[in-house]
Amino acid sequence: MYSIFHQIKLPINEKLFLKDPSTTTVGQKMLDESILLINELGFEKFTFKKLAVTISSTEATIYRYFESKHKLLLYLINWYWCCISTRLLFETTNIIDPKIKLQKAIHLLTSIPNPKKENLLMNEFLLKKIVINEASKVIQTKEVDNENKDGVFTLYKNVVFTVANMINEVSPDYRFPNMLVTSMIEGSSQQHFFAEHLPRLTNAEVEKDFVEVFYQELIFKTIQNDTI
Amino acid sequence: MYSIFHQIKLPINEKLFLKDPSTTTVGQKMLDESILLINELGFEKFTFKKLAVTISSTEATIYRYFESKHKLLLYLINWYWCCISTRLLFETTNIIDPKIKLQKAIHLLTSIPNPKKENLLMNEFLLKKIVINEASKVIQTKEVDNENKDGVFTLYKNVVFTVANMINEVSPDYRFPNMLVTSMIEGSSQQHFFAEHLPRLTNAEVEKDFVEVFYQELIFKTIQNDTI
DNA sequence: GCAAATATAATAGTAATACTATCAAATTTG
DNA sequence: CAAATTTGATAGTATTACTATTATATTTGC
Structure with a gap:
């Protein structure tokens, strides 16, 4: 085995590959090195020739x-949502208070993991960077409807539904839980991107984990039942 | 003149073109037809050869x-932000109540204009669709820092700052006005995209102008001062 | 441990794309 | 109306995304 990261069989949609890369040494190398290369070059300048x-x-x-x-x-990107699914399950089980559960989910989805703390998180950190910088390029295409039919976004959707349910547990009357979750997920990517490249568009000076703080506050204020 | 739409000199950054397309007939044709073609083909399959x-x-x-x-x-995209700037100014002047002012700004930025009502809005409608479907592809690149230095995002930033100021007028203590505005602008694009292609990720069944309703509610709840 | 099946490397090649260059014809401008 | 500029027509290059072929490894079944 190439690395410990590949020991778990990934439930990634079979339409995404011709031959499962996670089952062979070259395949695993492709995955690990493509993460590095895409981060380094950006998706536009990344080519199979260079990866080869x-x-x-x-x-x-x-x-x-x-x-x-x-x-x-x-x-x-599916690999990333696999990691997140697993951690979402792992980090919210056995927590009874629905508010704390939701808080943990928001933390997981809006903050950037520290790759130095645990080496196991290195790939997840690199994948998150790819999701932040490149994900929209492969989702916002004319192919999206066909790919959706192939079930390519199922893993992502399940994460959205899981967190939307958590919102529902806290505030059963809130009308737009799915929209709130997707706007948090996509928005936090955007905010991290802006913080790095267009900082004046954010309010980064206020706090370190400003993106998480922003969304923790925003979500709990939005879903609170304000009937006096 | 090719169309009435081109009669106003656009304050678009000069680094974006080699020769100002708005000053010649061919140039204006390029602009008008590229809007149609990009909407039809998507940016990836759009080529200068096809436009030619x-x-x-x-x-x-x-x-x-x-x-x-x-x-x-x-x-x-800059052309689009030009239109929005102008309309933002036009539709919020002489309104004294800061809450109504902010409401109008949210409406302008989160709803999709109806091109059938006024023919003048046709180009703005097509431009908005391009912003929704393609904008992230040219912003989320490795070139973003250089382009930012060239002032390519100034028009966009000014819209953000203008609306952030409106938030400040309503709630002077709110800490993240810029982040709230960008998350609304980018988020509403995303929501419109999801509503069309991945509807289960939204809560579209609830209402017609659901994206606007979602953000009107979200923003006013988020900025309200909840010290009891 | 060896034959059969399969995977890979090496190489070549194609169509399309994103440009650049050249120059004569058309158009605009002074 | 002459000079300057813009455009159209054509050609050409480097790169990319992908396909095809075949010899050589490597794995797998027995």
Whole structure:
């Protein structure tokens, strides 16, 4: 096995690959090195040719695993949502207070993990960066409807529904739980991006974990029942 | 003049074009037809070659106006923010009540204009669709820092600051006005996209103008001063 | 431990794209 | 009306995204 990270069988949609990369050494190398390369070059300048060189393999071999670089990126994003699903389950079980449960979910989804604390989180950290910087490029396409039919967004949707249910437990009357969750998930990515590149568009100076603080406050204020 | 839409000199950043397209007939054709073509094909499949054919011109001519299709899209997005700036000013002047002012701004930024009502809004409608579907692709790139230095995002930033000030007028103590505005602007695009392609991620069944209703409620609840 | 099946590397090649260059014809401007 | 500029027509380049072929490894079944 190439690394401990690949020991768990990933429930990633089979339409995203031609041959399951998680089952072979070259495949795992492709995944690990593509994460690094996409972070380094950005998705536009990332090519299978360059990936082939860094893993000392060939374009032809990569094409036997992935139909296109578009599908590879979708695979990586699904891999990220796999990690998040698992951690969401793990970190909220046995917590009785629905408010604390929701708080933990918001923390998981809006903050950036610290890769230095635990080495196991390195890939998750790199995947989160990819989600922040590149995800919209493969979702906002003319292919989205077909890919949705193939079930490519199921993992993401399940995370949304899980957190929406948590909101429902706290405030059963709130009308837009799904919209609130997606706007938090997508918005926090955006805010992290802005904080790095267009800081005047954020209010970053206020606090360190400002994105999380912003959303913790926003969500609890929004769902509170304000009938006096 | 090609159309009434081009009679106003646009304050669009000069680094976005090699030759100002709004000053010539071919240039205006490029703008008008590129809006249609990008909506039809999506930005990935849109090419200068195809645009050249539809305006009965050549690639070379288009390249004399725009360095790349990336810059053309940035130009169009700036054009959109020009329209919004103007309307934001126009529709909120002489309104004294800061809450109503903010409501109007939220309406302008979160709802989709109806192109059937007024023909003048057709281009703005098409531009909004481009902003919804394509904007993130040209902003979330490795070029963002250089383009920001060139002032390419100034128009957008000014809209954000204007609305952030309105929030400040309603609630001077709210700590994250800029983040709230950007999360509304980017979030409403996302919600409109989801409503069309991944409807289960939204709560679209509830109301027609659900995106606007969602944000009107969210923003006023979030900025309210809840010291009892 | 060996034959059969499969995966990979090496190489070549294609169509499309994102540009650049050249120059004559058309158009605008002074 | 002459000079300057803009455009159209054409050609060409480097890169990319992907396909095809075949010899050589490597794995797997027995």
